[in-house]
Amino acid sequence: MCGIVGYIGEREAKEVVITGLKRLEYRGYDSSGICIVGNQAINIYKEKGKIKELENLIEGMEIEGTVGIGHTRWATHGVPNQTNAHPHQSYSGRFTLVHNGIIENYKELKETYVPNVERLSETDTEIVVHLVDHFSTQGLATEEAFRKVLTLLEGSYALALVDAEEPKKLYAAKNKSPLLAGIGEGENMVASDATAMIHVTNQFKELKDEEYVVFDRNELTIKNYAGEVLEREVYSVDWDVSSVETGQYEHFMLKEIDEQPSVIRNIISKYQDENGMLNIAEELQGLPVPSRIYIVAAGTSYHAGLVGKTILEKIAKIPTEVHIASEYMYSEPLIEKNSLFIFISQSGETADSRGVLKQIKELGLPTLTITNVQGSTLYREADYQLLTHAGPEIAVASTKAYTAQIAVLSLFSIHLAERNGIEGNIDMFHELKMISTAMESLKDMKEKAKQIVDSYLTGKDKCFFIGRLQDFAVCLEGALKLKEISYIQAEGYAGGELKHGPIALIEDGTPVFVLLTDEKVAKNTRSNAQEVVARGANTCVISTKGFEEEGDAWVLPKVHPLLTPLVSVIPTQLISYYAALQRGCDVDKPRNLAKSVTVE
Numbered sequence: 001m002c003g004i005v006g007y008i009g010e011r012e013a014k015e016v017v018i019t020g021l022k023r024l025e026y027r028g029y030d031s032s033g034i035c036i037v038g039n040q041a042i043n044i045y046k047e048k049g050k051i052k053e054l055e056n057l058i059e060g061m062e063i064e065g066t067v068g069i070g071h072t073r074w075a076t077h078g079v080p081n082q083t084n085a086h087p088h089q090s091y092s093g094r095f096t097l098v099h100n101g102i103i104e105n106y107k108e109l110k111e112t113y114v115p116n117v118e119r120l121s122e123t124d125t126e127i128v129v130h131l132v133d134h135f136s137t138q139g140l141a142t143e144e145a146f147r148k149v150l151t152l153l154e155g156s157y158a159l160a161l162v163d164a165e166e167p168k169k170l171y172a173a174k175n176k177s178p179l180l181a182g183i184g185e186g187e188n189m190v191a192s193d194a195t196a197m198i199h200v201t202n203q204f205k206e207l208k209d210e211e212y213v214v215f216d217r218n219e220l221t222i223k224n225y226a227g228e229v230l231e232r233e234v235y236s237v238d239w240d241v242s243s244v245e246t247g248q249y250e251h252f253m254l255k256e257i258d259e260q261p262s263v264i265r266n267i268i269s270k271y272q273d274e275n276g277m278l279n280i281a282e283e284l285q286g287l288p289v290p291s292r293i294y295i296v297a298a299g300t301s302y303h304a305g306l307v308g309k310t311i312l313e314k315i316a317k318i319p320t321e322v323h324i325a326s327e328y329m330y331s332e333p334l335i336e337k338n339s340l341f342i343f344i345s346q347s348g349e350t351a352d353s354r355g356v357l358k359q360i361k362e363l364g365l366p367t368l369t370i371t372n373v374q375g376s377t378l379y380r381e382a383d384y385q386l387l388t389h390a391g392p393e394i395a396v397a398s399t400k401a402y403t404a405q406i407a408v409l410s411l412f413s414i415h416l417a418e419r420n421g422i423e424g425n426i427d428m429f430h431e432l433k434m435i436s437t438a439m440e441s442l443k444d445m446k447e448k449a450k451q452i453v454d455s456y457l458t459g460k461d462k463c464f465f466i467g468r469l470q471d472f473a474v475c476l477e478g479a480l481k482l483k484e485i486s487y488i489q490a491e492g493y494a495g496g497e498l499k500h501g502p503i504a505l506i507e508d509g510t511p512v513f514v515l516l517t518d519e520k521v522a523k524n525t526r527s528n529a530q531e532v533v534a535r536g537a538n539t540c541v542i543s544t545k546g547f548e549e550e551g552d553a554w555v556l557p558k559v560h561p562l563l564t565p566l567v568s569v570i571p572t573q574l575i576s577y578y579a580a581l582q583r584g585c586d587v588d589k590p591r592n593l594a595k596s597v598t599v600e
């Protein structure tokens, strides 16, 4: 959480840094700040609230300078206010720093090295910048002082540092929090991810844990904590500035919902060879065929894992368990010997999932990460990687990443089935093409979603999503989406489970969304819907063509029964979006949340 940017070049740093911060706002948005190195002075501006507030603060000010750092915050140590906002300055005023992460031993470091320095903020970060000042006062050159501090820090960090006495150089470092270097012509950058630099360059260098970088506008050097220079390949991303802008859309969320058919087509093109065959073996070379699969993930990615479980079991015939990462970490479950661990993560940075990955690596079991972000921590640290190729997902509420994860899991299940010698499998590429067509048809049904919101959710503060089997998994996701962006309390329940307790909450007019895409259990779910209708619920049935009934609110096109979640989730995404709009919520930046959850 939190996002950082650092820039040196010939452009106005204020513009470059603010644009970068806006792209990182998904990482946290309770306060922000910039430091711009001017001709005469170091200028720091900070403000509570979203980056728009910072822009309002500096509007009309002449802030010139071609060197700058910036920060957007998701508070951990200290309430969100102007004082706790980054950047922070050292006691002499010489050094200025931004930080993403948590310094676990900041209290001990303060007591040991700078006990008499008065702390101005409640942050852990402030101690780091005082330490750099402390060691430089003791005679170390800035790079040495910075490196010395890095070797003392415990915890997670991406840092960027400005030295007022050497203002044409920046220093940055990383451990467990993401940081990339961006290489330009006569300009160089660092930022928490590539989206924050794509307006300047599409040439990136990955930074690994316990590495730092020293750069000016012409040169950028990566080193380890022993001070040794490290060579690093440059890479590019296959998306551009338009992927990180809303374009004709009012919100990223709606844009990303609409991108889903093209994401599915993109996945097909990435994983299909010229003969129409699955082209995934290279990524998975050496992967043993497991006798049990464990999927570990959080939030929406966990929900994608629940759908993936059924697909893997039905197609690859491998028993699969799905675990919430933060629960798994401390539960010490019994693990079968010949197991594979799959980590699903849009960002590839989720601390809970990473904690489990580390445990599993210590056990020597094979690990596979399915992620949207190449070079992310979970991507780098797993033995095998599959990319979801969904393009940057900016809205905090995940939509296209979920469908992309399920699509990639489906292809992976075919890979395992082929290696298991299972014959007569479904033509997954054909089925995914059908999915993409079905998704396209739903893009035009926004009016329907708006009407459903008006009729069912106006003035309501709670609702239910019910369904069975794959529909139940989608109900959990639909309820999560609705609650996180509209703040309506929403519960996803297995249709048959309602009568074991939660039915007590049904009153006159309680909205209940009923998902009904599996013919095998359609009748049972219809009965569950009747049970709540009898108690006054207002049911909104989302069914599938072929077994729809009169009065169903939304009839979805028929697709392969195993893959229905890829289609049925879209009405739930659209309903959540329009419910949030109707309530005047900030759709892309819901309260209290951040997209990349890098703390446990």
Ligand code: F6R
Binding pocket: 298, 299, 300, 301, 302, 344, 345, 346, 347, 348, 349, 350, 353, 396, 397, 398, 399, 480, 481, 484, 595, 596, 597
């Ligand atoms: C909800 C949402 C979160 C994430 C969760 C895991 O819309 O986006 O629930 O799914 O924080 O994040 P990743 O997938 O990045 O590991």
